[in-house]
Amino acid sequence: MSTPTASQVFHRDLTHPAPAVSHASGVHVWDVEGNRYLDASSGGNIVISVGYGVQEIIDAMTEQARRVSFCGQFTSEPQEQLARELADFAPDGMDYVRFTSGGSEANETAIKLARHYFVESGKPSKHKIVGRWRSYHGNTLGALSATGHVMRRVGYAPMLLPFAHAAPPYRYRCTFCARSDACTLSCADDVERVILNEGPEHVAAFIAEPVVGAAAMGMLPPEGYFERVREICDRYDVLLIVDEVLSGMGRTGRNFAIEHFGVVPDLITCGKGISSGYSPLGAVIARNEIYDAVARGSGMFEHGFTYGGNPLSCAVGLAVLRHIQKHDLVSRAGEVGAYLLAEVESAIGDHPLVGEISGLGMLTGIEIVADRATKEPFPYERGVSKRIARACQERGVLINPSFSGNADGYRGDRFGICPPYIFEREHVDRTVAALAAAVDEVA
Ligand code: PLP
Numbered sequence: 001m002s003t004p005t006a007s008q009v010f011h012r013d014l015t016h017p018a019p020a021v022s023h024a025s026g027v028h029v030w031d032v033e034g035n036r037y038l039d040a041s042s043g044g045n046i047v048i049s050v051g052y053g054v055q056e057i058i059d060a061m062t063e064q065a066r067r068v069s070f071c072g073q074f075t076s077e078p079q080e081q082l083a084r085e086l087a088d089f090a091p092d093g094m095d096y097v098r099f100t101s102g103g104s105e106a107n108e109t110a111i112k113l114a115r116h117y118f119v120e121s122g123k124p125s126k127h128k129i130v131g132r133w134r135s136y137h138g139n140t141l142g143a144l145s146a147t148g149h150v151m152r153r154v155g156y157a158p159m160l161l162p163f164a165h166a167a168p169p170y171r172y173r174c175t176f177c178a179r180s181d182a183c184t185l186s187c188a189d190d191v192e193r194v195i196l197n198e199g200p201e202h203v204a205a206f207i208a209e210p211v212v213g214a215a216a217m218g219m220l221p222p223e224g225y226f227e228r229v230r231e232i233c234d235r236y237d238v239l240l241i242v243d244e245v246l247s248g249m250g251r252t253g254r255n256f257a258i259e260h261f262g263v264v265p266d267l268i269t270c271g272k273g274i275s276s277g278y279s280p281l282g283a284v285i286a287r288n289e290i291y292d293a294v295a296r297g298s299g300m301f302e303h304g305f306t307y308g309g310n311p312l313s314c315a316v317g318l319a320v321l322r323h324i325q326k327h328d329l330v331s332r333a334g335e336v337g338a339y340l341l342a343e344v345e346s347a348i349g350d351h352p353l354v355g356e357i358s359g360l361g362m363l364t365g366i367e368i369v370a371d372r373a374t375k376e377p378f379p380y381e382r383g384v385s386k387r388i389a390r391a392c393q394e395r396g397v398l399i400n401p402s403f404s405g406n407a408d409g410y411r412g413d414r415f416g417i418c419p420p421y422i423f424e425r426e427h428v429d430r431t432v433a434a435l436a437a438a439v440d441e442v443a
Contacts, residue, residue, distance in 0.1 A: 366415055
């Protein structure tokens with residue numbers, strides 16, 4: 001007989017039951033007790049892009065559900081149209097899209113497509129994927145193998161694929177530049193070191209988040225990082241996959257975050273904000289050469305998931321993308337996001353426990369340290385960022401707690417403030433006031 005519990009859902013955290021949500025509208029969420037929260041976390045998982053309860057998206061969903069929700073034998077107009085409009089939204093030369101149900105599936109798809117591309121190109125030995133430490137690409141075992149988030153990997157180690165990892169571009173704790181005055185871009189060169197170690201003839205792709213999410217919220221690469229990485233990938237005929245599941249679809253103030261860094265990748269993976277949480281959806285956008293190699297070769301990419309490209313989710317994705325463009329929400333995410341970063345800096349930038357504040361657009365990360373001079377983190381067990389998030393929640397504001405871990409076991413407290421793109425300055429002010437009070441209280 002099973003142990004009776006209040007909930008029979010096998011939740012992730014059995015020790016801290018989450019409150020149940022009742023409903024949501026705009027940038028606010030209500031729990032079943034009637035408490036209202038300002039959502040500066042985009043649904044906790046950084047999913048909500050256009051806000052809750054947008055009527056035209058609900059109408060598009062309802063209309064599509066009436067027509068047809070699923071038909072695996074056929075393509076559908078919403079799928080075809082979303083692919084066209086997403087290709088227009090993506091960098092030039094990336095015109096082909098494969099849909100999935102979320103981010104992990106998108107990264108699995110990108111990994112397999114990279115490998116398949118080299119099979120079609122007559123280089124079948126190129127099969128390995130290189131990732132980075134302090135990254136997160138998903139919880140399925142392939143995506144987790146590319147992930148460099150130690151806490152999320154550690155319990156599954158024997159089942160993970162033997163993917164190698166390069167150093168992260170973690171300026172705040174850079175081990176390379178600690179010994180030099182200026183950034184040497186050694187973290188980018190580390191990608192080359194790993195490719196050479198693995199043997200370029202075995203490496204199919206390098207995968208990275210342009211702005212890091214769960215594994216080091218808001219971590220930005222140093223100037224020139226992605227240009228150097230692009231050169232390295234080209235030198236060794238390695239595809240560059242950018243994981244924009246969290247940073248894409250306008251969140252950083254550009255359509256895709258990689259556009260801030262002036263390079264065009266070979267594959268972009270999307271999720272989260274692509275459907276703003278109205279329905280599960282993810283996508284892989286491929287450079288034309290990759291599509292052409294498959295079209296000229298076997299004509300088959302033997303891979304897929306049952307719900308990938310279903311008409312209902314694609315109708316949602318189309319309505320969300322059109323809503324983002326119609327209301328110029330990408331620019332708004334950039335502008336209000338810059339205000340958010342500046343306000344967080346002015347409120348807590350000098351706080352003795354604040355180590356680093358960094359981010360772009362509606363993706364801001366804050367690292368809390370026990371000692372600002374030595375950058376010594378609090379012991380993991382203190383759960384400082386979770387406690388700060390709880391203290392914000394008690395003040396009616398939701399933020400994104402996220403614990404991080406790296407290769408040598410370091411566990412820092414880094415959390416995010418990642419609101420929906422429709423946040424206004426007044427919402428930022430309320431968020432920052434709650435945050436400043438929460439940091440003081442927990443410190
Ligand atoms: N990639 C990144 C950068 C993410 O932040 C996440 C989720 O947090 C994923 C992939 C996995 O996406 P999903 O949880 O939709 O499978």
